[in-house]
Structure formats: structure tokens, C-alpha cells
Amino acid sequence: MDSKLKIGVLVSGSGSNFQAILDACSRGELAARVVCVISNKADAFALERARRAGIPALHLDHRAHAGREAYDAALVATLREFGAELVVLAGFMRIITPVLLEAFPMAVMNIHPALLPAFPGLHAQRQALEYGAKLAGCTVHFVDAGTDTGPIIAQAPVPILEGDTEETLSARILKEEHRIYPEAVRLFAEGRLSVDGRQVKIT
Numbered sequence: 001m002d003s004k005l006k007i008g009v010l011v012s013g014s015g016s017n018f019q020a021i022l023d024a025c026s027r028g029e030l031a032a033r034v035v036c037v038i039s040n041k042a043d044a045f046a047l048e049r050a051r052r053a054g055i056p057a058l059h060l061d062h063r064a065h066a067g068r069e070a071y072d073a074a075l076v077a078t079l080r081e082f083g084a085e086l087v088v089l090a091g092f093m094r095i096i097t098p099v100l101l102e103a104f105p106m107a108v109m110n111i112h113p114a115l116l117p118a119f120p121g122l123h124a125q126r127q128a129l130e131y132g133a134k135l136a137g138c139t140v141h142f143v144d145a146g147t148d149t150g151p152i153i154a155q156a157p158v159p160i161l162e163g164d165t166e167e168t169l170s171a172r173i174l175k176e177e178h179r180i181y182p183e184a185v186r187l188f189a190e191g192r193l194s195v196d197g198r199q200v201k202i203t
């Protein structure tokens, strides 16, 4: 019997966070297995990463579905087909509906490149720079019905340096993303996370 946590990963782009989780699994740091990677974009490099690792890589085109709920129902069907127990959003550029959330209660995670609740939504790194913040960072959270509003699992601060551009800041934040996302998934896999309202308790 495979006692490892089965993870379904949703992506839209490069998939470097997916890669970090995959690498942590390969190194044996994470009692988990990625069972499928699903992208709404056919050309997402994340799909190529999955293929190279021998993981089922699927393109599910959101434009082929009648609306967000219908698309999420297709995602749920595919995730169930592969037996996913945890859904990891890794640069998945779609708004999630209750159709997905109710199928995986407190089992959908996301990473956001800001210290939430500051700078939710798109272009978080640019928002932080334009605001003149001195500190940026990243947040892993459970997904709820809002945009980047779910209970926080892990955060890491990253300094904003003079002369930073969106690119240099994003790269510095990404390094921390690759550290804390596998760590948050590990805590979930070990059954060490419990949610009480907004509080995520780690035991």
C-alpha cells in the first residue's frame, strides 16, 4: 500500500514551485507523491517538467467549458480520477469556485508572492515596489472563496533593496517560495496542520 499523500498540482506557467515540491519528494523529505499536473495553458513549461518526471501532465482548457463552475467540475473529476488528496496551486492563474473547494475542504493550498494580507491579487511584487514597502515576502495559505484570503500556513519575509526591479525582487521572493511551499506541504502530509477559524495550528 502506498501511504504517501497524493498531490494534484494545478499550474499555468513555469512551474518552479511544482519542481521544488517534486524535488523535495525525490529527496525523501516529503512523504508525498505528485499524481497529476493539470494546466489551463497548453504551453505551460510546468507540463514539460511533469512529463520529464514521468508524471501525468494534462491540459484542461478553461475556454472549452461553459463557465468557472463547469471548469472546476472538470478539474475535480480529473483530480479524483488520479486519487488526489491535496490540491496544490502552483502559479495557477484562475479563480477557484466553491465547486473545487467543497470537493477538497481545507485541502487546497496556494502560494502568493507577498506577505498577506498586504498586496493580494495580481502583480504582488510590483504592488509592493510601487507602494514603497521595505519588506516583501511570500505566503502559503489554504484557499477559501476570496482572493488570497484563506488561513495562513507559512510566511517568509524578503527585503526590498534599493534599485530593485520587479524582476530582481520576484527572483529573491521565488527562492523563499521554493523553501516554504514544500515545507507547508510536508506539514500537511504529516497531518500536523489543523484549522480553527483563521488560525492554522501546527503541532
Ligand code: GRF
Pocket: 013, 014, 015, 016, 017, 018, 090, 091, 092, 111, 112, 113, 174, 177
Ligand atoms: C509564483 O511567484 C507564485 O507565488 C505565484 O505565481 C508564481 C508561479 O511561479 N502564484 P512558478 O510557476 O511556480 O515558477
